[in-house]
Amino acid sequence: MSSLLREEMQRVLFRPAKHRLVEFIEIEEPTPGRHFLCVSVHCQSSNIQESYKRTEIWSLHDLTLVDGRDPDVDDPCFLLHFDKVRTVMAVTCSAKYTMVRALVALCDRYCQSPLNLQNFDFPYIKPTTYYSNRGDCVVLSQICFYACNLVCLSMCPVPLDA
Numbered sequence: 001m002s003s004l005l006r007e008e009m010q011r012v013l014f015r016p017a018k019h020r021l022v023e024f025i026e027i028e029e030p031t032p033g034r035h036f037l038c039v040s041v042h043c044q045s046s047n048i049q050e051s052y053k054r055t056e057i058w059s060l061h062d063l064t065l066v067d068g069r070d071p072d073v074d075d076p077c078f079l080l081h082f083d084k085v086r087t088v089m090a091v092t093c094s095a096k097y098t099m100v101r102a103l104v105a106l107c108d109r110y111c112q113s114p115l116n117l118q119n120f121d122f123p124y125i126k127p128t129t130y131y132s133n134r135g136d137c138v139v140l141s142q143i144c145f146y147a148c149n150l151v152c153l154s155m156c157p158v159p160l161d162a
Contacts, residue, residue: 013054014040023102025095027088037088039102041110058082060106068096068120097124 065081076090090096107115
């Protein structure tokens with residue numbers, strides 16, 4: 001479903017303006033309907049068809065801080081600091097971290113300085129020596145690897161000295 005939605009948004013919102021949709025997540029807003037936070041490369045205003053419309057546009061260079069609020073709580077809310085602070089309520093925590101990984105990757109690629117992050121569980125954002133930045137599947141495989149090691153260790157006989 002998300003790949004169909006991605007293609008539709010790319011076709012309706014970004015392709016007419018000759019831009020590429022990098023990442024999007026569904027967010028909760030007080031107004032009725034579905035709302036999405038989208039990250040695109042070289043976004044400009046354009047004529048928009050059908051049922052999608054841009055309500056706000058920000059530049060990555062204007063983003064001074066992304067605040068996850070509390071890394072120890074499963075909270076899908078995060079704060080984007082531009083000239084004003086924008087509160088974003090993602091649908092899930094996974095969506096929140098997906099968006100932040102996309103912002104970090106774009107900032108690494110297009111900006112001269114790293115993106116300032118605060119209050120995030122950084123192993124889910126920045127790659128470690130074990131895994132590369134491939135998202136939630138890699139994190140899940142790392143968890144499975146650790147679980148497998150625990151099972152293997154618990155099944156090993158311990159020699160008892162008599």
